[in-house]
Amino acid sequence: MLFKRLLRDCQQFYRYHSLRPTRAMSTTTTTTTSSPLANTYRQIQVFNYSTNFTEATKIVDKPLIDPGADEILVKNLYVGINATDLNITAGRYFKHDDPPYSLGIEALGQVVKVGNDVSDSYNVGQYLVVKCSKMRAYSEYLYVTKNDGLSVVPEPKPEYVALLGTSGLTAAIGLMESARLQPGETVLVTAAAGGVGHIVVQWALLNRCRVVGLTSTPEKQEFLNRLGCHRVINYKLENLDQVLKKEYPTGIDVIWETIGSPVFEQLFEHLARKGRLINVGATAGYKTVGYAPINIDDFIVKLHYGARTVVGFLVMDYKDKYPIYSKQLSDYYRDNRLTIKVDFGVGSVVGHGLEAIADGIQYLHSGANLGKVIVKL
Numbered sequence: 001m002l003f004k005r006l007l008r009d010c011q012q013f014y015r016y017h018s019l020r021p022t023r024a025m026s027t028t029t030t031t032t033t034s035s036p037l038a039n040t041y042r043q044i045q046v047f048n049y050s051t052n053f054t055e056a057t058k059i060v061d062k063p064l065i066d067p068g069a070d071e072i073l074v075k076n077l078y079v080g081i082n083a084t085d086l087n088i089t090a091g092r093y094f095k096h097d098d099p100p101y102s103l104g105i106e107a108l109g110q111v112v113k114v115g116n117d118v119s120d121s122y123n124v125g126q127y128l129v130v131k132c133s134k135m136r137a138y139s140e141y142l143y144v145t146k147n148d149g150l151s152v153v154p155e156p157k158p159e160y161v162a163l164l165g166t167s168g169l170t171a172a173i174g175l176m177e178s179a180r181l182q183p184g185e186t187v188l189v190t191a192a193a194g195g196v197g198h199i200v201v202q203w204a205l206l207n208r209c210r211v212v213g214l215t216s217t218p219e220k221q222e223f224l225n226r227l228g229c230h231r232v233i234n235y236k237l238e239n240l241d242q243v244l245k246k247e248y249p250t251g252i253d254v255i256w257e258t259i260g261s262p263v264f265e266q267l268f269e270h271l272a273r274k275g276r277l278i279n280v281g282a283t284a285g286y287k288t289v290g291y292a293p294i295n296i297d298d299f300i301v302k303l304h305y306g307a308r309t310v311v312g313f314l315v316m317d318y319k320d321k322y323p324i325y326s327k328q329l330s331d332y333y334r335d336n337r338l339t340i341k342v343d344f345g346v347g348s349v350v351g352h353g354l355e356a357i358a359d360g361i362q363y364l365h366s367g368a369n370l371g372k373v374i375v376k377l
Contacts (some may be wrong), residue, residue, distance in 0.1 A: 037112065040064050043139035044354055045100040049091040051287050053358045056089035060100070067143055072122055072150075073113035074130060074142045074377060080106040080195075081360040081373040086286045088135060104357075106130065106165035108156060112141075113367040119146070127153045129164040131322070138357055140377060148285030149322050151330075159340040162195055162372035163333055164326050168316040168340075170280065171199035173253070175207075178313045181280045183208040185253035186272075190263065192229070193220035195343075195372030196280070197222040200256050201227055202338055212252070214240070222372055227339065244270045251275055260284045261292040268296055273306040280313050287365060341371025352376045 034127030040061045050056035067073040087093055088103045111126045118218070122128075130142060131149030151164040162168060175181040187204040191197040192213030204211045205228050213229040215221055216236050224232045241298060248277035257264055260282025268269055273275055285292045302308065344350055350360045352375070360375045 001374050033172045033344055034208070037064055041140040042354055043102060043136070044104065044357060045102050046089050046091075047100045049089070049099070051086045051090050053086065053089055057103075057358070058100075059354055060137075067115045069115045069117040070145050071115045072111055072118055072128070073179075074107070074109040074128055074144055075112050076107045076109040076137070076140055076142060076377050077127075077156050078108045078158045079104055079137050079159050079375050079377065080167070081357065081364050081375060082106075082166060082195075082365060083281060083283045083286055084343070085361050086365070087290065088214070090290065092290050098158065101138070102134075102136035104124045104135055104139065105132055106161055107132075107139075108153070108158065108161045108335055109136040109142065110156065112293060119154070122150070127156050127160075129153055129160050133316075133319075138354065140354065149319065151326050158342050158374045159333075159346075161374055162199070162340050162342060163329050163338075166247045166315060167196045167372050168199050168329045169205050169318075169325055170196050170313075171320060173315055173321050174256070174278055174280060174313045175200065175203055176325075177318055177321060178311055179254045179256070179276045181209065181254060183209055184210075184334045186210045186212065186248065187254045187256065188212040188214065188267065188270075190214045190258050190267075191283070192232070193223050193370055194258075195227060196258070197256070198223070198227065198341055198371055199338070201229060204254075205229075206332065206337060208231070209254075212248070216367060223370060241266060241270075241339045246262045254278065256280065258283055261294055263286070264294055265296050268302075268310070271306075271308050274308070275306070276309040276311065278311050278313050283365075343371045344374055344376070345368045345369075350375060 041064045042059050043062055044057050045060050046056050047058050049054050082105050107130050107347060109128060111122060111124050111128060114122055114124060129151040130144050133147045153160045187209045189197050192201050193215045200226050201211050201213055210230045210257045212231045213224040214233050214235055215224060221232045222236050233240060252270050253272050253275050255267050255277040257267055257277055257279050258281045267279055282291045345363050350356050356375050360373050363369060364373045
């Protein structure tokens with residue numbers, strides 16, 4: 001048996017060594033599935049800086065080989081689409097190298113091979129939600145390690161991408177650790193029916209807060225009402241400033257802001273004493289200028305007078321909190337206290353496979369989505 005194993009390892013080494021010389025096959029023992037794997041897999045990479053995803057990216061072939069001793073090989077089944085993908089293609093951030101470089105924040109897949117030194121917690125056949133430490137999720141296969149955020153899930157439901165990927169963790173950690181949410185506070189959520197927003201709404205409700213949701217269509221307004229929002233403002237039909245002045249004269253305790261200028265400035269003026277505005281993005285500018293400048297007269301004075309706080313939030317700065325909040329999110333979902341809404345695109349706008357990711361991003365930025373945009377591979 002030992003001779004056969006050594007012979008197999010040597011054959012694999014010479015077969016792939018010229019393609020991937022940095023991985024020594026002879027020092028790695030893996031657990032494999034019964035079905036043979038292909039020799040290559042496909043991955044989306046950025047080749048040109050652009051906010052036009054199609055112009056910025058290409059699909060490339062990469063060698064599919066055994067994982068290293070500390071790696072898990074995962075076959076992706078679903079990937080989550082995020083608004084900030086256009087920041088990555090534009091080279092604004094999460095850019096680890098000059099082009100070409102990979103992208104994609106999160107995926108759900110099945111374990112097909114496991115390196116010899118990997119914890120016994122991970123086994124072939126399991127389903128994993130992966131939150132990539134280095135952006136590379138837009139790929140048919142992933143080589144992952146303990147440095148990536150890994151969550152074992154019981155079945156390959158796309159809802160788990162939203163629950164335990166960027167959206168769920170951003171909502172829970174952002175509200176509790178950054179916004180310092182307290183029961184009884186009033187929370188205003190922008191893009192409240194979106195992938196992150198609808199989880200923010202529910203997390204605030206679960207923490208016994210009054211929730212105001214901002215949205216843009218009657219369908220989304222109805223959805224937010226069903227979730228339990230105390231007030232839903234359709235900003236295309238109502239004057240946001242007038243509504244807040246009349247109905248919330250003492251201001252909003254926590255503002256979850258994702259749109260950027262000019263909404264940022266408008267909402268800041270309605271921040272209560274000791275209120276916290278948590279900025280999680282600036283989606284209004286992602287397709288053009290990126291992060292538009294914020295212009296608030298007497299900004300420092302207004303911060304000091306009233307002890308107000310403005311804080312930026314990026315969930316990847318809180319990796320140490322992933323296990324705590326992943327468990328809480330999972331418990332709420334298991335107990336049917338948390339609804340996860342996924343959106344594959346209305347009327348087959350978004351298809352399947354890596355080629356459909358560009359359509360998924362365009363669909364998300366059109367503002368038509370209700371819940372988390374997911375692409376099935």
